[in-house]
Amino acid sequence: MTQTIVIAATPTPNGDLHVGHMAGPYLAGDVYARYLRADDRPVTYATCTDDSQSYMISTARKNGTTPGELCRESTARIQRSVEAMGLSLAPLPPVDDVYRRTVLDFVTALHREGRFETRTVRMPYAEKAGTYLFDGLVKGECPACLTESCGGSCEGCGHPNHFDDLAAPRSVLDPGDPVTSREVTVLVLPMENYRQELTAYYAARERGWRRHSAQLIREILARPLPEIPITVPSPGWGIDAPFAETPGQILYPWIEAMPASIYSTWKAAGEPAGPVDGLWRAGSGNHLVYFHGFDNVYFWGMVDLVMLLAHGGRYITPDANICNEFYELENEKFSTSRGHLIRGADLVAEVPRDLVRFYLALTCPEDQRANFTREGLAKVVDQRLRVPWNALATRIDELVTDPGEELKVTDDGRRRAAVVVERFRLCYDLPSFSLTRAADGIITQLGRLLETEHAEPGDLLLEVRTLLACAAPILIDVAAEAGERGVELTLETGAETITAFHLPRLPGSAR
Ligand SMILES: [Zn+2]
Numbered sequence: 001m002t003q004t005i006v007i008a009a010t011p012t013p014n015g016d017l018h019v020g021h022m023a024g025p026y027l028a029g030d031v032y033a034r035y036l037r038a039d040d041r042p043v044t045y046a047t048c049t050d051d052s053q054s055y056m057i058s059t060a061r062k063n064g065t066t067p068g069e070l071c072r073e074s075t076a077r078i079q080r081s082v083e084a085m086g087l088s089l090a091p092l093p094p095v096d097d098v099y100r101r102t103v104l105d106f107v108t109a110l111h112r113e114g115r116f117e118t119r120t121v122r123m124p125y126a127e128k129a130g131t132y133l134f135d136g137l138v139k140g141e142c143p144a145c146l147t148e149s150c151g152g153s154c155e156g157c158g159h160p161n162h163f164d165d166l167a168a169p170r171s172v173l174d175p176g177d178p179v180t181s182r183e184v185t186v187l188v189l190p191m192e193n194y195r196q197e198l199t200a201y202y203a204a205r206e207r208g209w210r211r212h213s214a215q216l217i218r219e220i221l222a223r224p225l226p227e228i229p230i231t232v233p234s235p236g237w238g239i240d241a242p243f244a245e246t247p248g249q250i251l252y253p254w255i256e257a258m259p260a261s262i263y264s265t266w267k268a269a270g271e272p273a274g275p276v277d278g279l280w281r282a283g284s285g286n287h288l289v290y291f292h293g294f295d296n297v298y299f300w301g302m303v304d305l306v307m308l309l310a311h312g313g314r315y316i317t318p319d320a321n322i323c324n325e326f327y328e329l330e331n332e333k334f335s336t337s338r339g340h341l342i343r344g345a346d347l348v349a350e351v352p353r354d355l356v357r358f359y360l361a362l363t364c365p366e367d368q369r370a371n372f373t374r375e376g377l378a379k380v381v382d383q384r385l386r387v388p389w390n391a392l393a394t395r396i397d398e399l400v401t402d403p404g405e406e407l408k409v410t411d412d413g414r415r416r417a418a419v420v421v422e423r424f425r426l427c428y429d430l431p432s433f434s435l436t437r438a439a440d441g442i443i444t445q446l447g448r449l450l451e452t453e454h455a456e457p458g459d460l461l462l463e464v465r466t467l468l469a470c471a472a473p474i475l476i477d478v479a480a481e482a483g484e485r486g487v488e489l490t491l492e493t494g495a496e497t498i499t500a501f502h503l504p505r506l507p508g509s510a511r
Helices: 019-038 055-063 067-084 097-112 191-204 211-221 253-268 294-309 344-350 353-363 374-399 411-428 435-451 457-471 476-484
Strands: 004-008 043-046 117-126 138-141 148-150 167-171 179-190 227-229 231-233 249-251 287-293 320-324 327-329 370-372 406-408 497-499
Touching (some): 004 019, 004 253, 019 043, 019 327, 019 370, 019 435, 067 344, 167 179, 179 231, 191 211, 191 227, 191 294, 211 294, 249 253, 253 294, 353 476, 374 457, 406 457, 411 435, 411 457, 457 476
Parallel strands (some): 004 043
Antiparallel strands (some): 117 179, 138 148, 138 167, 179 227
16 A cells, blocks of 8 residues: 655754754644544654764764764654654664665665766865864855855755855864865765756646745756765764775765665664665655755755655655744744753643644744744633633533434534535645644634534534544644544544534643
8 A cells, every 4th residue: 555654854863852843844744644644544754863964073072972972862852852742753763784774775876877976176174173074064154145054055045055165164163273175086966967857846846845945946956056975074973985986985964864764764664574665666656745944955855856866766756845944932043052942842841732732833934934932822822722622612511411422413514514624634735734724724613613503513513523633633632532532533524423522621731
């Protein structure tokens, strides 16, 4: 049976996931995966820690630890946060020998096919440390927007920079270390070789991209396309490149994302027999959907796509990349280094999880920057969700004296329930997936149900049950409680009768 593989951006294990990450790809991927399951469409929701990133080196240095130790601690924290938020994400798989073999098989196949080319390039070089600098090891002026940027891609404008593209580079590990530029021979994958395929790919999926991300792709396509580094000089961390042309180099960390996702899909699916990449093969008929931030559009939307295309039709490619913008905390950027953050696990320890998930869904930054505030959370979830929801529960309590009794449903009740499902499907299905509109739909329908006079109690109950089923991907705990009470959470609305039930209440925000 075919399935949808939902992949959330691979988190770098150099810290925990905070609320900004949750309101970005992770909750959205969870809601999408839960909706597909509720609709009887098989799904695997997976990710994998991005252990080889150079950011591991810089954060470990700052924290006075080793990249390996940082990796172990952060992976455990990330796993706890995922569970605390109730994300239906498969457990983070170990980055082990099977992982490394999957990565090496993926790149050596391309090497064998002659997809890579050697290039002698200039790279920033830290003279005292005696190391070449890239990605998280270097900062400088972004060639596309002139703001300060790390290597790889610019967090602000999203444009790539590789090798010596950053102006005035300096070492992140030691800003006092003089940085010069030295020649080095690396392997690259010229993205320009895939221009035609890329253009056709984006044209076919134009409606699936949010506006800002689509614009960035157009901007990058309007220029000569970058040469993707396949190897870089080793900073002492990462997977050793197995190629004779580049001794002492590692695989460029970003190119691990696709084999990492292939590996985590295989782990999440219970390690099915056959090749590890079987679920990603073109003949599988499976669908692929990514969730990631705007700052990953270049890597996840272009580099990783080219890595798949370079295999010449062997792999499926994503139906959609659902990209989020930045989320702020009390009108300031989330910052791990300044401690300006709220961890998901800490928040759900204070505020019931359904209320947190609802607020993040309602306010997440889909098309533009959005803001999390404590005051907003308290006010919005109380006034717009908890109070009307519990008023509806009270109304049903008064109406239903005998839970378990079969009540008649009229054509009108079925019609209205079907309209509700249709509205929510527009929020949950591609290409119009929108967590904020789904959360808004819950508010709208609650308000309507409180005001509508129903000819038959059965009609109200069918509509409430339908709303509960539509809200279930977001409000996971109240939905589970209803399920335990025997309420059948179905998106089917054709019932002739309905079994009466009491609606579980939402808890208050102070525990
Ligand atoms: Zn920039």
